[in-house]
Amino acid sequence: MNRGQQIAARVETFVRERIVPYERDPRSTAHGPTDELVQEMRGLAREAGLLTPHILADGGHLTHRETADVLRASGLSPLGPLAVNVMAPDEGNMYLLGKAASPELKERFLKPLVSGEARSAFFMTEPADDGPNGAGGAGSDPSMMLTTAKRDGNHWVVNGRKTFITGAHGAKVGIVMAMAEEGASMFLVDLPDPAIRIDRVLETIDSSMPGGHSVVTIDNLRIPADQMLGQPGDGFKLAQVRLAPARLTHCMRWHGACERAHEIAADYANRRHAFGKPLVDHEGVGFMLAENLIDLKQSELMIDWCADVLDTGALGTVESSMAKVAVSEALMRIADRCVQVMGGKGVSGDTIVEQVFREIRAFRIYDGPTEVHKWSLAKKVKRDWKAAQG
Incomplete structure (x- = not known):
């Protein structure tokens, strides 16, 4: 086994033996597991030497292909990625800070994330009812960003509203995107901050992420200039650094969850009898499970293919x-x-199957809805066609 497979094997054993029993813990709420539960599980991971396993002791990072093995193993329970500290948005934020932050910013903002002591939030998406005539702010189209950043001496002053900010409630590190005169820019902030007000935590279909998803008002938030990530106007460029790997790590984690859901469904179909034989022997049921195997393998190969592209150093936007x-x-x-x-039984809370269904339904929207990605790919088809015409 290679390095990633060895770590993944240990993560899988840990998740199945130590974390799966927490799935019935009442501290998993509609707005995600409580921080008390998260820290308790991370304590176990720390003892097992499996906390933040994709980031090495020297600060280096597993390859994307190795990370795929580890994150799929973590996803075997909805609580697994939280326990070993590879859950969104922290995993993507750690990756971005590792690539783009100065040594001083890494010490202050990245270190507590890697140690599992702090959670983070990424403030980009804006309410659809903001803007002229309710046109909305940044969502799938980040160029519509309405949150502003204005210079004031050696500070920036940020104002605006954000929504669907995962984990804002309880986060200690924030990455805020706002539009400066030079263009979209990113800022690192300590949380909580009285200038960042959580108006409400949304009631959403998913429930795996601590803090849920918040609607936030940013009112005259003063940020020291040295807490800008990169340079003024670098926001979209930096977002691209984070974007492709974060999309893919979502795929990795939820692949593990669906593998576990399939295990549960297959066990049920083999034990449950109807009309004189096990459910699995009824073609309608057996064929569904067979199709699951096909989709799982195709998804695994797609993840690994894209990971290999990212490991070449390419942005991998299309892939x-x-x-x-x-x-x-x-x-x-x-x-x-x-x-x-x-x-x-599948629509009850007796197993994680019902939760996995809800989480995956939300995943089809998060990190870019299917239709937006198809639209982007269609534009590439057009560009390639034009280029071929000479």
């Missing part, structure tokens, strides 16, 4: 869009079949 569409849609089919195979 990650293709992988996000293919994998999220395939995982949705798998989760849906698992629910269907298990019938009434």
Whole structure:
């Protein structure tokens, strides 16, 4: 086994033996597991030497291909990525800070994330009812950003509203995107801050991320100039550094969850009898499980292919869009079949199958809806056609 596979094997054993029993813990709420539960599980991971396993002791990072093995193993429980500290948005934020932050900013903001002592939030998306005539702010189209950043001496002053900010409630590190005169820019901030007000935590279909998803008002937030990430106007360029790997790591984690859901559904279909034989022997059920195997393997190969592209140093924008569409849609089919195979039990909270179904449905929207990625890919088709005409 290579390095990633060795770590993944240890993570899988840890998640199955130590974290799966927490799935019935009442500290998992509609707005995600409580920080008390997260820290308790991370304590176990720390003892096992498996906390933040994708980042090495010297600060280096596993390859994307190695990370795929580790994150798939962590995803075998919805709580697994949190326990070993590879969950969104922290994993993507750690990756970005590792690539783009100065040594001083890494010490102050990255170190507590890697140690698992702090959570983070990425403030980009804006409410759809903001803007002229309700046109909305930044969402799938980040160029519509309305949050502003204005210079004031050796500070920047940020104002605006944000929404669907995952983990803002309880986060200690924030990455705020705002539009400066030079263009979109990123800032690092300590949280909580009285200038960042959580208006409400949204009621959403998913429930795996601590703090839930918040609507936030930023009112005259003063940020020292040395807490800007990169230079003024670098925001979209830096977002691209984070974007493709973050899309793919979502695919990795939820692939593991669907693998586990399939295991549960297959066990149910082999134990449950109807009309004189096990459910699995009924073609309608058996074929659904067979299709799950196909979708799982195709998704695995798509993830590994995109990871290999990223490991060449390429941005992988096109490849990650293709992988996000293919994998999220395939995982949705798998989760849906698992629910269907298990019938009434599949829509109950007796197993994680129902939760995985909800999480994957949200995943088809998060990090870019399927339709936006297809639109982007269609534009590439047009560009390539034009280029071929000479």
